[in-house]
Amino acid sequence: MNMSKNCLPTPSFILDALELKTCIESFGKSLLHKFHKVVVGYSVKTNSLPYCLTVAKNHGCFAEVVSYHEYALALKVGFPVSHIIYNGPLKSEESFLEAIMSGAIVNIETWRELKWLRKLPLNGRYKVGIRLNVDISAVSPADENHENDDSRFGFSAESGDFEKALLLLKELPNVTLAGLHTHRTSKTRSLDFYRHTLEYAQSIIKQYGLSLEYLDLGGGYFGPMPNKPTFEDYADVFQRTLCDQLKNLTIIVEPGNALVASAFDYISEVIDVKYHNHQYYVTTDATRNDIDPFFHKEDYFKTIQHLSPSTIVHDRQIVSGSTCLEYDRLFTVDKGEELLQEGDRIIYHRVGAYTLALTPLFIHYFPKIYVKHADGTFELIREEWSENEFIQKSKY
Ligand SMILES: *Cc1c(COP(=O)(O)O)cnc(C)c1O
Numbered sequence: 118m119n120m121s122k123n124c125l126p127t128p129s130f131i132l133d134a135l136e137l138k139t140c141i142e143s144f145g146k147s148l149l150h151k152f153h154k155v156v157v158g159y160s161v162k163t164n165s166l167p168y169c170l171t172v173a174k175n176h177g178c179f180a181e182v183v184s185y186h187e188y189a190l191a192l193k194v195g196f197p198v199s200h201i202i203y204n205g206p207l208k209s210e211e212s213f214l215e216a217i218m219s220g221a222i223v224n225i226e227t228w229r230e231l232k233w234l235r236k237l238p239l240n241g242r243y244k245v246g247i248r249l250n251v252d253i254s255a256v257s258p259a260d261e262n263h264e265n266d267d268s269r270f271g272f273s274a275e276s277g278d279f280e281k282a283l284l285l286l287k288e289l290p291n292v293t294l295a296g297l298h299t300h301r302t303s304k305t306r307s308l309d310f311y312r313h314t315l316e317y318a319q320s321i322i323k324q325y326g327l328s329l330e331y332l333d334l335g336g337g338y339f340g341p342m343p344n345k346p347t348f349e350d351y352a353d354v355f356q357r358t359l360c361d362q363l364k365n366l367t368i369i370v371e372p373g374n375a376l377v378a379s380a381f382d383y384i385s386e387v388i389d390v391k392y393h394n395h396q397y398y399v400t401t402d403a404t405r406n407d408i409d410p411f412f413h414k415e416d417y418f419k420t421i422q423h424l425s426p427s428t429i430v431h432d433r434q435i436v437s438g439s440t441c442l443e444y445d446r447l448f449t450v451d452k453g454e455e456l457l458q459e460g461d462r463i464i465y466h467r468v469g470a471y472t473l474a475l476t477p478l479f480i481h482y483f484p485k486i487y488v489k490h491a492d493g494t495f496e497l498i499r500e501e502w503s504e505n506e507f508i509q510k511s512k513y
Contacts, residue, residue, distance in 0.1 A: 132469070252275075297322060377469035403438050424462075
């Protein structure tokens with residue numbers, strides 16, 4: 118389809134395929150400048166749009182999955198099992214064992230997984246990783262989001278759980294511990310946070326005399342943003358922090374936000390403007406459910422396109438979504454700005470992470486998604502969901 122963004126129907130998401138590819142490749146290249154063996158795992162939960170998974174696969178990413186559904190999705194879009202990183206507590210026994218036997222990178226998260234390992238054939242040789250609990254307040258206090266920025270995930274070295282898990286692994290003659298996994302998304306995404314987490318991981322590796330093949334440093338990085346750490350900066354910190362012995366391990370990262378946030382726009386149109394309480398209520402066909410499903414953003418990277426010249430108004434404009442939720446309000450335009458009018462467009466930028474993967478089917482079903490190809494043309498890659506998709510598998 119050859120049309121400009123201004124003609125695309127609203128509301129819809131637009132994936133900039135070139136931006137996604139650039140982010141993937143530059144993270145991989147930055148790591149390869151510093152290490153011999155690297156893996157970039159695309160965090161599927163951050164944006165599980167099948168088209169994105171294919172782009173990630175075609176540009177060398179592994180799929181980082183955190184449930185048996187995501188595991189099945191990664192297989193469905195064509196990732197070989199050996200290019201899957203299987204994390205999180207929501208594994209099924211069947212997929213867990215299959216993944217290990219087929220050479221996936223599997224990081225143990227729960228005690229039940231340690232029990233399931235006993236079902237692996239005794240005549241085989243298998244590798245697993247284990248997730249280490251990281252308490253940001255303890256490991257890197259300057260990066261904490263709040264007091265006691267603890268984690269529900271991973272086995273804690275402090276409590277003794279980690280050692281207990283190691284002992285259970287040692288009982289299994291056919292299983293080797295090949296990797297250590299750390300992952301936290303810190304509030305600051307700072308270089309210091311990774312330096313401290315790596316120092317902590319290294320101290321644990323030394324304390325328990327672990328002989329590993331990989332170090333999986335998880336996600337939580339900034340994508341391309343002015344005045345923020347770059348992929349090169351993160352790779353540089355990894356290299357400077359790791360001791361020589363550990364520099365030879367395979368370095369795995371699992372970026373979500375850093376790869377997809379900047380690759381998506383969301384376009385919307387003003388459908389109505391009302392006035393009362395000394396302010397304008399601008400209704401658009403967007404919904405906050407699409408681009409801020411956690412309802413904690415206060416503003417967005419955005420562009421406003423006026424259809425025709427408008428008047429300056431001396432009252433605020435409350436720009437809202439289309440649902441009947443009173444709190445479906447997106448942002449406020451200050452006094453003294455041009456009044457929005459029916460047909461004006463608002464384009465939200467950098468909305469690819471934790472947005473469309475979290476959209477509820479509330480009032481308005483999933484919106485259309487287009488991809489913008491490198492040559493500037495647009496192609497519909499997901500139809501808008503209708504009542505037919507909504508009703509599937511339901512009795513009525
Ligand atoms: C969510 C998640 C990621 C991705 O985190 P970002 O902050 O989006 O980079 C990576 N690894 C694991 C285990 C996760 O749960």
